[in-house]
Amino acid sequence: MKLALDAVLVATLLVLALFSLAARQARASAIGFMGFGLVLALVWVRLGAVDVALTEAAVGALTGLLLLGATSLATPAAQPSRPLRLALAGLCALVAGGLAFLVLEAPDPAPSLAAAAVEPLAALDLGNPVTAVLLAYRALDTLLETVVVVLALIGIWSLAPDADWRGAPMVPGADAPSPPLRLLARLLPPVGLVVAVHILWIGADAPGGKFQAATLIAAMGLLVLMAGLAPAPKLGNTRLRALVVGGPALFLALGLLGFLVPGSFLAWPEGLAKPVIVLIEVALTTSLAVLLALIVLGPGARRPRA
Amino acid sequence: MAASSPAGYLLVLALVVPVIGLLGMSVTALIGLRRVEFVAFPVLVAGLAVAGAIATTVAETGEALTYVVGGWAPPLGLALRADGVSAVMLAMAALVVALVALNARALFCADDATPDGRRAFAFWSLLMGLWSALNLVLVGEDLFNLFVALELLTFAAVPLVCLDGRAATLEAALRYLVFALIGSALYLLGTALLYGRYGTLDIGTLRELTQPDLATHAAVALMIGGLMAKAALFPLHIWLPPAHAGAPAPASAVLSALVVKAPFFLIVRLWFDVLPGPPSLPAAQVLAGLGAAAILICSVVALRQERLKLMIAYSTVAQIGYLFLMFRLTAEPGVPAWQTIGWTGGMLQLVSHAFAKAAMFLAAGMIAEALGHDRIAELAGAGRAAPVSVFAFGLAGLSLMGLPPSGGFVAKLLLLNAATLAGAWWIAAVISVGGLLAAAYVTRVLKRAMATPPAPLATRPVALSRELTALTLALVAVALGLVPLQPFELLAIGRP
Numbered sequence: 001m002k003l004a005l006d007a008v009l010v011a012t013l014l015v016l017a018l019f020s021l022a023a024r025q026a027r028a029s030a031i032g033f034m035g036f037g038l039v040l041a042l043v044w045v046r047l048g049a050v051d052v053a054l055t056e057a058a059v060g061a062l063t064g065l066l067l068l069g070a071t072s073l074a075t076p077a078a079q080p081s082r083p084l085r086l087a088l089a090g091l092c093a094l095v096a097g098g099l100a101f102l103v104l105e106a107p108d109p110a111p112s113l114a115a116a117a118v119e120p121l122a123a124l125d126l127g128n129p130v131t132a133v134l135l136a137y138r139a140l141d142t143l144l145e146t147v148v149v150v151l152a153l154i155g156i157w158s159l160a161p162d163a164d165w166r167g168a169p170m171v172p173g174a175d176a177p178s179p180p181l182r183l184l185a186r187l188l189p190p191v192g193l194v195v196a197v198h199i200l201w202i203g204a205d206a207p208g209g210k211f212q213a214a215t216l217i218a219a220m221g222l223l224v225l226m227a228g229l230a231p232a233p234k235l236g237n238t239r240l241r242a243l244v245v246g247g248p249a250l251f252l253a254l255g256l257l258g259f260l261v262p263g264s265f266l267a268w269p270e271g272l273a274k275p276v277i278v279l280i281e282v283a284l285t286t287s288l289a290v291l292l293a294l295i296v297l298g299p300g301a302r303r304p305r306a
Numbered sequence: 307m308a309a310s311s312p313a314g315y316l317l318v319l320a321l322v323v324p325v326i327g328l329l330g331m332s333v334t335a336l337i338g339l340r341r342v343e344f345v346a347f348p349v350l351v352a353g354l355a356v357a358g359a360i361a362t363t364v365a366e367t368g369e370a371l372t373y374v375v376g377g378w379a380p381p382l383g384l385a386l387r388a389d390g391v392s393a394v395m396l397a398m399a400a401l402v403v404a405l406v407a408l409n410a411r412a413l414f415c416a417d418d419a420t421p422d423g424r425r426a427f428a429f430w431s432l433l434m435g436l437w438s439a440l441n442l443v444l445v446g447e448d449l450f451n452l453f454v455a456l457e458l459l460t461f462a463a464v465p466l467v468c469l470d471g472r473a474a475t476l477e478a479a480l481r482y483l484v485f486a487l488i489g490s491a492l493y494l495l496g497t498a499l500l501y502g503r504y505g506t507l508d509i510g511t512l513r514e515l516t517q518p519d520l521a522t523h524a525a526v527a528l529m530i531g532g533l534m535a536k537a538a539l540f541p542l543h544i545w546l547p548p549a550h551a552g553a554p555a556p557a558s559a560v561l562s563a564l565v566v567k568a569p570f571f572l573i574v575r576l577w578f579d580v581l582p583g584p585p586s587l588p589a590a591q592v593l594a595g596l597g598a599a600a601i602l603i604c605s606v607v608a609l610r611q612e613r614l615k616l617m618i619a620y621s622t623v624a625q626i627g628y629l630f631l632m633f634r635l636t637a638e639p640g641v642p643a644w645q646t647i648g649w650t651g652g653m654l655q656l657v658s659h660a661f662a663k664a665a666m667f668l669a670a671g672m673i674a675e676a677l678g679h680d681r682i683a684e685l686a687g688a689g690r691a692a693p694v695s696v697f698a699f700g701l702a703g704l705s706l707m708g709l710p711p712s713g714g715f716v717a718k719l720l721l722l723n724a725a726t727l728a729g730a731w732w733i734a735a736v737i738s739v740g741g742l743l744a745a746a747y748v749t750r751v752l753k754r755a756m757a758t759p760p761a762p763l764a765t766r767p768v769a770l771s772r773e774l775t776a777l778t779l780a781l782v783a784v785a786l787g788l789v790p791l792q793p794f795e796l797l798a799i800g801r802p
């Protein structure tokens with residue numbers, strides 16, 4: 001039964017991948033790719049990586065929105081020449097085939113740090129080893145990854161016309177939202193927020209955490225903006241900017257405090273690890289939610305004349 | 307696993323100081339500042355001090371600096387480490403960034419609340435991100451941590467290319483992004499394979515574990531392939547010339563001098579610290595062969611460019627070629643790589659090219675500001691309009707050609723000796739021809755720049771203080787020619 005389920009998942013994945021590649025219209029390609037992401041999330045669940053599955057699904061929703069937006073703006077480009085396409089396909093097949101072979105050849109059971117990652121959990125007062133990896137053992141990676149997201153946003157802002165760079169971004173569809181969308185934008189956000197807080201809170205002990213929660217909050221925010229219920233914020237607004245950098249800044253500041261107590265950068269004081277980690281997760285969730293929503297909204301733009 | 311050194315915290319500061327600047331720049335209004343550059347300069351001073359302290363500590367103690375982040379020892383946690391090579395490069399990066407920043411001040415000084423504030427805000431923020439990323443590449447000891455460094459570097463470097471917002475530079479930036487992301491994906495695939503095989507990503511631990519088997523070689527090959535695209539090694543260089551030529555001159559200087567060196571540095575780490583046993587000679591021949599092709603082909607292409615900045619960008623691709631000769635020239639049976647003259651020559655080439663190329667791009671930027679264009683055919687009069695810049699361009703050119711006195715001369719001489727010792731005559735020939743070609747493309751520009759214009763030119767004055775930053779960089783490239791001609795002890799500190 002499980003084998004049959006896996007076979008169906010893998011077959012669907014392959015069909016969606018081929019559909020995305022072969023679709024003549026960019027829009028169809030993008031939709032196929034979004035479907036691919038959803039099925040991939042299910043595959044992660046089957047592999048026991050629920051944290052990855054949640055992230056895949058959450059990020060897939062936002063990137064899908066971006067891809068769809070881009071396909072509606074972009075003019076259809078000329079197809080690359082046939083030999084080039086064949087060469088690229090050959091190269092991809094070679095890499096994928098090689099990887100498949102190596103993965104099958106890999107030692108079983110694979111050497112892993114999973115056991116070592118579980119051992120200090122009690123001292124950190126955490127139940128989910130993924131959270132311990134992200135906010136204790138490899139906190140530096142997480143800190144710098146959030147800086148990557150900040151840089152991505154700055155890169156996007158730098159694409160604005162000079163006169164509008166501190167202005168509000170354009171929100172697709174906000175000028176004439178459909179009544180069902182307006183209704184949805186009133187009903188859904190409270191539920192979404194509660195779910196997000198739940199995902200964030202249980203992240204300490206079960207699959208879930210800041211990134212998934214932030215994506216959900218960002219999606220709720222975008223829904224409200226796209227339904228025209230609130231105007232998009234001005235990007236030069238100091239409070240907005242403070243929200244953007246607040247999470248990473250607090251994370252960094254607490255990390256530097258670690259030099260004093262207990263004496264090492266990004267180390268948390270004994271007994272206080274859990275509260276510190278929760279504080280950082282809440283701050284990062286807020287910043288990431290704002291960051292992700294702003295990345296989807298894009299650079300400041302001229303107000304379209306009504 | 308080694309514990310933290312007493313001064314190991316300096317490594318953390320090298321990463322964190324620019325990040326503090328980056329975060330502060332978004333909220334300048336909150337701290338009562340109107341210009342982003344007012345945040346940049348204190349950060350630059352602090353960062354320079356940190357890099358200087360790391361370099362002097364490593365040189366004085368003769369040992370690598372280590373820091374275990376959060377007290378979580380690898381393989382579970384992350385370590386940072388600066389050996390002799392890293393220390394030299396941290397200092398190099400800090401100096402280049404600081405001098406470029408001094409030059410860039412006049413271009414990116416607008417009030418944050420004005421329309422021109424866009425370029426200033428983006429430039430300084432991205433420069434800070436880029437600096438932190440470079441430092442992490444140099445001190446990271448964990449393959450995934452280094453992946454984060456590469457991501458930081460990509461997202462800081464790509465938007466710098468299209469700061470002026472023209473469609474052509476946007477296209478160049480997108481192409482750069484695609485190459486960089488494919489490179490990242492390949493690197494990440496290799497990293498995952500290595501973790502699956504050995505259960506650790508810490509380079510220090512991997513060094514002890516790696517076996518010469520198919521999985522290891524395939525993983526490292528994938529990673530090196532990805533890094534080659536990021537380092538613009540021929541024939542994966544096609545993204546570089548439009549990107550580096552289209553960026554504002556100070557951004558070009560940082561991109562060409564420092565950013566492409568980061569993936570090369572990681573290839574060196576993988577080659578010498580992760581691959582088991584003596585490196586394979588055929589693989590080294592392939593890398594050196596691509597490097598040789600880069601030197602010959604891209605030098606010729608540089609010679610045929612009509613625009614000064616494009617010429618300098620093609621010269622970058624050619625000069626990167628020299629770095630890849632190192633893999634063949636350090637393969638002496640029975641001798642550790644870092645005791646060969648090929649190692650010293652390669653590292654010296656990296657450092658002297660960084661200073662020379664930064665000088666050249668800044669000088670080209672000043673010349674273009676003075677004349678209002680950078681068409682090589684119409685450069686006549688540049689020698690009068692921006693004499694210091696033209697002089698800096700010429701001095702930097704010495705290093706690219708490999709003429710004394712310059713770091714490039716010593717580097718190329720060492721590489722040439724190493725090639726002769728190794729019996730790799732074809733490499734010796736390529737180094738010599740490459741020098742001649744570089745001489746041709748540099749003198750072509752100088753000849754035009756020193757000529758008298760047919761009609762009096764309307765030129766814009768350029769600030770001497772900004773010209774002097776280019777000159778200082780060029781003088782450092784020259785001064786590197788005074789280092790002793792032996793395997794340089796500093797560059798071997800902390801090697802196993």
